[in-house]
Amino acid sequence: MEYFFQQLINGVTLGSIYGLIAIGYTMVFGIIGMVNFAHGDVFMLSTFIALIFLMVLTQVLGLGSLAVALFIVLIAAMLLTSLWAWAIERLAYRPLRGSFRLAPLISAIGMSIFLSNLVQVTQGPRYKPAPAILGDVITLYEGTDYTVTISHKQLLIMAVTAALLAAFWYLVQNTAIGRAQRACEQDRRMAALLGVDVNRTIALTFVLGAALAAVAGLLFMVYYGVVHFNDGFVPGVKAFTAAVLGGIGSLPGAVLGGLLIGLIETMWSAYFSIDYKDVATFSILAITLVFLPSGLLGKPEVEKV
Amino acid sequence: MAVAVPSSVSPAGSDTPSVGSRLVAAVKDAAGTALLALGLAVPILALRLDQDINNQPFLRPRWDYVATAVAVAFAARLAYLLIRPAFAGRRAAPTRATAPAATSARRIAQALAVGGLILLVIYPLLMLALVGRAGAIKWIDNFGIQILIYVMLGWGLNIVVGLAGLLDLGYVAFYAVGAYSTALLVHNFGFGFWLCLPLAGIFAALWGILLGFPVLRLRGDYLAIVTLAFGEIIRLVLINWVPVTNGYAGISGIPRPTFFGLPFNASDEGFAAFFGLEFTPLHRTIFLFYVILALALLTNWVTLRLRRLPVGRAWEALREDEIACRSLGINTTNTKLTAFAIGAGFGGFAGSFFAARQGFISPESFTFMESAIVVAIVVLGGMGSQLGVAIAAIAMIGGTEILRELDWLKQVFGPDFEPTQYRMLVFGLAMVVLMIWRPRGLIATRQPSIFLRERRAVKASLVKEGRG
Numbered sequence: 096m097e098y099f100f101q102q103l104i105n106g107v108t109l110g111s112i113y114g115l116i117a118i119g120y121t122m123v124f125g126i127i128g129m130v131n132f133a134h135g136d137v138f139m140l141s142t143f144i145a146l147i148f149l150m151v152l153t154q155v156l157g158l159g160s161l162a163v164a165l166f167i168v169l170i171a172a173m174l175l176t177s178l179w180a181w182a183i184e185r186l187a188y189r190p191l192r193g194s195f196r197l198a199p200l201i202s203a204i205g206m207s208i209f210l211s212n213l214v215q216v217t218q219g220p221r222y223k224p225a226p227a228i229l230g231d232v233i234t235l236y237e238g239t240d241y242t243v244t245i246s247h248k249q250l251l252i253m254a255v256t257a258a259l260l261a262a263f264w265y266l267v268q269n270t271a272i273g274r275a276q277r278a279c280e281q282d283r284r285m286a287a288l289l290g291v292d293v294n295r296t297i298a299l300t301f302v303l304g305a306a307l308a309a310v311a312g313l314l315f316m317v318y319y320g321v322v323h324f325n326d327g328f329v330p331g332v333k334a335f336t337a338a339v340l341g342g343i344g345s346l347p348g349a350v351l352g353g354l355l356i357g358l359i360e361t362m363w364s365a366y367f368s369i370d371y372k373d374v375a376t377f378s379i380l381a382i383t384l385v386f387l388p389s390g391l392l393g394k395p396e397v398e399k400v
Numbered sequence: 401m402a403v404a405v406p407s408s409v410s411p412a413g414s415d416t417p418s419v420g421s422r423l424v425a426a427v428k429d430a431a432g433t434a435l436l437a438l439g440l441a442v443p444i445l446a447l448r449l450d451q452d453i454n455n456q457p458f459l460r461p462r463w464d465y466v467a468t469a470v471a472v473a474f475a476a477r478l479a480y481l482l483i484r485p486a487f488a489g490r491r492a493a494p495t496r497a498t499a500p501a502a503t504s505a506r507r508i509a510q511a512l513a514v515g516g517l518i519l520l521v522i523y524p525l526l527m528l529a530l531v532g533r534a535g536a537i538k539w540i541d542n543f544g545i546q547i548l549i550y551v552m553l554g555w556g557l558n559i560v561v562g563l564a565g566l567l568d569l570g571y572v573a574f575y576a577v578g579a580y581s582t583a584l585l586v587h588n589f590g591f592g593f594w595l596c597l598p599l600a601g602i603f604a605a606l607w608g609i610l611l612g613f614p615v616l617r618l619r620g621d622y623l624a625i626v627t628l629a630f631g632e633i634i635r636l637v638l639i640n641w642v643p644v645t646n647g648y649a650g651i652s653g654i655p656r657p658t659f660f661g662l663p664f665n666a667s668d669e670g671f672a673a674f675f676g677l678e679f680t681p682l683h684r685t686i687f688l689f690y691v692i693l694a695l696a697l698l699t700n701w702v703t704l705r706l707r708r709l710p711v712g713r714a715w716e717a718l719r720e721d722e723i724a725c726r727s728l729g730i731n732t733t734n735t736k737l738t739a740f741a742i743g744a745g746f747g748g749f750a751g752s753f754f755a756a757r758q759g760f761i762s763p764e765s766f767t768f769m770e771s772a773i774v775v776a777i778v779v780l781g782g783m784g785s786q787l788g789v790a791i792a793a794i795a796m797i798g799g800t801e802i803l804r805e806l807d808w809l810k811q812v813f814g815p816d817f818e819p820t821q822y823r824m825l826v827f828g829l830a831m832v833v834l835m836i837w838r839p840r841g842l843i844a845t846r847q848p849s850i851f852l853r854e855r856r857a858v859k860a861s862l863v864k865e866g867r868g
Contacts, residue, residue, distance in 0.1 A: 214444065218448055
């Protein structure tokens with residue numbers, strides 16, 4: 096039982112990261128009906144940006160306070176990753192809007208290959224270690240043969256995820272930006288007729304998704320302690336699975352899906368086989384799409400003839 | 401208050417700016433792009449994460465990378481802005497393909513296909529004559545065989561994506577099934593390549609049906625993602641099922657194809673000895689070249705014939721409109737499954753050839769990247785166009801292979817510069833640029849296989865396609 100609780104904590108931690116990435120997929124799919132294939136690599140890029148900034152602050156500038164450093168890194172990573180996402184949308188996706196359906200997907204796959212190879216070429220193909228921070232653990236419950244613990248990292252991940260999701264929810268539900276975003280999602284042409292700048296709103300959707308992916312990137316870097324140029328694809332597909340499982344287009348669905356995927360992956364590794372944990376995720380992706388295409392919280396797609 | 405008229409504004413009017421003001425505007429615009437490139441490049445390019453001798457991480461400044469990125473962005477944007485008016489003028493020409501124009505386009509395409517075929521047949525001998533024996537192996541193997549494998553994969557996938565309109569991002573799974581079934585049949589039953597080849601195709605086709613069944617109801621992007629998931633599952637099983645597949649270590653010792661039972665080796669029973677020739681590995685390379693050429697042409701021939709059969713017409717109808725298909729009584733289940741199975745079968749042939757050519761296979765060769773490359777070739781070539789797929793394969797694979805030959809760049813950028821590591825970087829960028837330049841692919845016309853009175857090419861933009 097203690098073992099189960101420990102896995103629950105680990106799973107929720109991992110799920111928070113997936114949920115943050117999944118929001119980027121679900122929002123973009125909701126607004127322009129496109130699988131943003133490069134989103135996983137944008138996330139990977141943000142892990143590198145976060146690590147480089149952390150190194151600059153702690154080693155080059157010698158900033159003493161870790162909390163301040165992490166806060167600055169968070170803001171910087173969010174801003175710079177958003178800039179990348181904005182540029183990608185402007186250069187690779189916007190010219191293809193209204194083109195035939197496969198064109199943006201192929202462009203996104205090309206962008207994904209470009210980003211992972213850009214990082215490989217400029218940063219090198221090796222795993223890059225991050226400084227070990229927040230390694231302390233808190234003992235929650237001491238069992239007879241197993242102790243349930245939660246590390247400071249895990250607390251940080253859960254707290255930051257919860258805080259940013261709350262802020263993001265407020266932004267989408269209660270501000271003019273969020274209203275425009277939701278309006279474009281429902282009916283782009285009508286929104287344009289009513290004076291919403293559709294292009295700007297779509298760009299903003301990419302920017303918001305990337306900012307949340309950057310938060311996930313920083314947390315991922317802190318949690319695992321290494322970054323690698325190839326770490327975009329698999330977390331990206333898992334986060335996409337989360338978005339699909341929760342119901343693509345639904346924001347609470349993306350978070351719920353993320354938590355579920357994190358839990359399933361952790362439990363699968365803990366109780367069945369760690370080698371086949373990715374097979375489990377990919378199978379869930381296929382099964383969900385085949386049998387439950389609208390996901391847990393999504394609206395069913397009505398086909399008009 | 402006198403307002404000074406800028407000298408660069410031409411008196412003819414503001415709607416036709418002079419060359420000078422256009423240049424100034426272009427430079428300003430390009431400077432903006434360069435600024436953006438600077439913002440993008442600094443966080444990721446300027447400082448490289450490295451480890452010193454004591455494994456302590458430190459940051460190595462690489463400002464030259466940033467400078468290069470900014471300069472490239474500036475130059476590319478400036479060149480684009482200055483060249484664009486020339487393109488814009490050409491695009492104003494009538495877009496609807498008229499009948500005579502379509503006929504002449506078809507003649508050009510036919511001439512290109514026949515010329516290309518002749519060139520391919522004499523290619524090994526041409527290379528032998530041009531660069532001699534030592535250089536010819538590289539040119540036949542790295543360029544000829546490598547490109548032809550992708551041409552064959554592209555044509556195989558073209559049945560699924562181009563004709564039936566089912567976007568398959570896991571095509572590499574069938575390539576892997578073909579390669580692994582060849583390797584396992586060779587090791588467990590001692591079969592030769594020529595027996596494995598058809599079996600590999602059949603196994604891959606069976607897998608195509610097996611994976612095709614669950615995804616019949618899906619469309620568009622969802623179908624793409626599920627096929628991607630299947631492709632990854634097969635790769636992960638190949639990695640983890642160590643007793644059978646030997647995991648990451650892969651399977652080696654796969655025998656090469658024989659020439660009607662004659663192996664290509666230096667022994668007395670070998671090909672060279674039988675024909676009284678001096679032994680050279682070149683014989684095998686040239687033989688492999690003709691084998692893959694024959695396989696690729698077989699794929700092409702079967703596809704062209706199938707297009708004229710009811711099943712081929714049903715594929716194309718399915719691509720255009722699935723609901724109309726059903727209303728007309730076409731069995732969409734069978735139509736989709738045959739497309740999956742036949743496309744997968746050709747992928748299996750290619751995989752079997754790949755295994756026999758390399759003599760060694762491992763899961764590393766069957767990553768998602770391979771699927772993405774093949775899909776890119778099909779879409780960039782112009783979905784459904786056989787010639788377009790071949791041209792795209794030559795451009796994308798040949799283009800990136802040619803980077804291996806650019807040693808002179810080392811003299812420009814210094815000895816540390818390694819052009820090959822930029823291969824996939826250029827590939828990804830080329831995918832984006834080609835998509836923006838020609839979203840419908842290089843050959844964006846459809847040749848109807850049945851027509852009333854006269855044959856007329858149909859512009860691809862008039863076709864919905866890819867909804868399946």
